[in-house]
Amino acid sequence: MSKLDGNERWKSKMLLTEHVEGYTERHTTETPTTRAKAVPSSEELTMIRDDIMLPFMMTMVQxxxxxxxxxxxxxxxxxxxxxxAILDQISADHFVIRRDLKQRNIRVIPYETDSAAAVINYEYYCRGYRGEFGMIREHLRSQIAMRLAKYTADLGAVMKGGQ
Incomplete structure (x- = not known):
């Protein structure tokens, strides 16, 4: 911060564009390393996928x-x-994923698309980085089937252990 920042007398003074560009370059916080930190990791992309998938699962199970x-x-x-019981587990997992996404400063927002589209599109904001995430409905169905099989197996294991 320079001595002139916050000084109201200098707001109306004329600046050359190269001075403004030099100032912004020196005071920009975005560097290649901060840009790399903004792009979501593969773990975060998996969390985004689960955040999209779990509400569909909850609807199907309900x-x-x-x-x-x-x-x-x-x-x-x-x-x-x-x-x-499976619905409660899905809801608990969704709560944990939403909390983790919020802690990592990631927001997931659905696109307005027609319900007959083959691809479900979402956009996400990850620490200032805007990205798009699309899932094909068939892939979504297969992921839901695999996850539902896991929940069912977990419930079966709990039931067997309770004997």
Whole structure:
């Protein structure tokens, strides 16, 4: 900070463009290392993917639980309870991911696209860096199926351990 910063008398004085450019170059905080710190790491991109995927999973599981509760199946209470346990785990994981993204100063915002589009687009802001993240619906479905299988296996392991 120079002696003239904050001095109101010098605001109206005329400056040459090369002086302004030199001043901004000397006082710019962005360097190649800070630029590299702004770009998200692969771990952060995975967190962004999970932040996009988990709400879709929650919707699917909730719809399935609602369908099970309306069915006439003899074991509907058991199935609904298992579905709610999986839904609780998904919700807890989503909460942790949202908290971690907030701590790392990353925001994820959906694009306004039509619901029939093959690609779901999101934009994210990572410490001042703006990026785009798109997922193909088929890839999203396969990721959801794999993650849902993991949650189901975890619930099965808890049930077996409780015997």
């Amino acid at each position: 719809k399935s639980v609602d369908d099970i509760e309306r069915s006439t199946n003899v074991l509907r209470r058991l199935y609904a309870q298992a579905g709610r």
